Amino acid sequence: MPPLEHPCERWGPVLPARSREPRGGELSTSKLRPGTPERAGLDPGELKRLVHEVQELTTGDRPWAPGAVVVAGRGPVITVAEAAGWAVRYSAHDPATDRGVELPPERRVPMTVGTPFDLASLTKLFTAVAAVQQIERGTLGIDARVGAYLPDFGAAARHGVTVRQLLTHTSGLRPDLPLYDCPDDASRSALLRAEAPVGPPGTYVYSDLNFLLLQHLLERLTGRGLDVLVRDGITRPLGMTATRFGPCPGAAATEDQRRPWAKADRGMLRGEVHDENARALGGVAGHAGLFSTGRDLAVFCRTLLAGGAYGPARILGTDFVELLLTPPGLGFAVDQPWFMGELAGRGAAGHTGFTGTSLVLDPATDTFLVLLANTVHPRRRPPDSGPRAAAATRLARAVRAA
Template identity: 30%
Template structure:
């Protein structure tokens, strides 16, 4: 009987590897031969990426689709370019851009769970120099939910990067910003707020944010190829990105040593599809992963609960367009991109400007992580379509 199960599992592996042109890996530690992945539709997902790569829509991508504890498919695609900086592999390490944001928020949430901060306290209590120009009313929750009134980026963002400014200068500039609207009265995507939140985590914990993330999340979750900033990671496994026009020919682009080492709290993380899946699995499992508890169940429930609907001064249309939890974008939403059309209500995730997305669908016990070399200004439609194809694979 055991031999039969092993044979059938091997046959399933053979089918998946041959249905998908680029040889995805199907991993299963279960003896059950009942898969939760539709192999024909998985073939469609693989063919989709095959086509986008062969047409030159993207030069490289990797994804991992996982259902439950024992069913996952991991795949990498790339064009055969002799001068490619790093060959695309299933464990290629990508700059994930704003996928960093949920991790920075999670760090602050962990401090709150430990009684070191309160989410509805003003941010300036922990960062006194931030408390000016109307920012005194901004709470940590506002920073976590894009309701602070801060702009997305500093007006001086490019000039700071052009002269390779340290993160401390970004914080100094953000501390002097004026608000676009009073905190709690609207929703507006704000990377500057995540920079402040990251600085608060550092001050309260008394260790650098990148070390906090490594100690509290990356190490216990087995995220061995993830870091805030590239320091300590094997750079030969990091592919170069196609650059947007404003970053071509400059020494501060996403591909530059400066940006790769800056460690921006809003978008400076590097990771793999496998590592990102570990984080999502931990949340789907109520804060625990492979016997290691990171958060309590109640904390996870709060993080992925709709926070914006409880804001009385935010216009209703914004609540629908930008539905969000603590650091997470929530489905369904008419504004947050990259989730596609078919995720279950209550699904959560995040995307990034470097052409990245990861999400979890609790109803289907499914996670999907997709990392590409094509910035989202060109690849948004691709990311949405990939999400549709991925969730359609789940029986």
């Protein structure tokens, strides 16, 4: 596999399909509620270790992240909802010392369970759900050619790229394009429309461009913006009131974005989308741009574990949730130990985001884990998903030890 633009977000090789066990939450659409580990059938000792290890990630002079939020549970029971560290710790990055410039304690902003985060590539999951909603309605064909909906995207049309290939990163499109360097919307659009696959369709290359094309397709098909499709089709019916495209002024800070380590010179970011291309596109993009909280993402996970319903709301039919999560997954990565740890292996699904966000839902055990962190504050570092995998392993062991 060729190197990827954001290696911390890669899926790894596409795994072969394997049979799935029935989801534990399929018969229940109960809303989430706090409860004890014992009530959820989880081992309290393992969950205590999970929380302690997440707290440790935010300590020291060079923490994995200045702050983090972890929310986890089983079935409709939230057994962990904890925050650690700082939503805002630094005023800038000092390239001379390669360290963050610490804010005085009175100006730092503590992390809370309700702190919103820039989700980065977790946005792709919402775009994928919006696409599968159209497939369920019969207005979009999963194996239809993109050119049937976007004939003006000539390169993709000529190469026969399909909707399924966009959703599974097998279109052959390269990982990224410098849309942020284009002078205006017209030139950005022209660059995207002319982009041809760098490999034959069917070639796996993790690519933001897949979800930018999918956004254009959905907007052309429905006559509505992606932000409206996500709001009306997902977040509003589920009561996810903290999930929206930015700006989001109270969010955890991300990066002191400056060249040469970034692709733009914007200074310390808080509440503005971190992804340079998403920012160039006005903050609403198929691959990045959403902000959300741990609790809202727990609702999203619970909905999918319950077969597409949450309380009285239904956003997808059970068969279409199955389509979404069956290997290799549509938008979702499936069974990837590099960030799912020991939860991987029987159909666990999830994703990571470049800013430090991740979620995993495991239909086999009816469990979910949301780990949100601002790992790019005050500047991006080489990716390290070891802590994500370790947290997921703690949850898997909590199931087995109960």
